[in-house]
Amino acid sequence: MALALRLGDRGRCAWGRCAAPDCRRYFIDTGRRTPQRYCTPRCATRVRVASHRAGRTAA
Numbered sequence: 924m925a926l927a928l929r930l931g932d933r934g935r936c937a938w939g940r941c942a943a944p945d946c947r948r949y950f951i952d953t954g955r956r957t958p959q960r961y962c963t964p965r966c967a968t969r970v971r972v973a974s975h976r977a978g979r980t981a982a
């Protein structure tokens with residue numbers, strides 16, 4: 924937590940919750956150019972695949 928506060932001092936808020944609906948983990952953004960939304964790339968891929976599948980079954 925101290926680390927997160929330190930990173931926040933430098934600029935933007937550098938941590939958040941994973942955007943995957945079935946994942947409740949938190950992550951610390953290590954200062955990449957693009958803001959991070961998921962705790963791991965695995966979560967990002969899973970959500971993308973799930974939404975892709977949902978679109979397919981709907982169509």
Ligand SMILES: [Zn+2]
Binds near residue numbers: 943946948961962
């Ligand atoms: Zn996650």
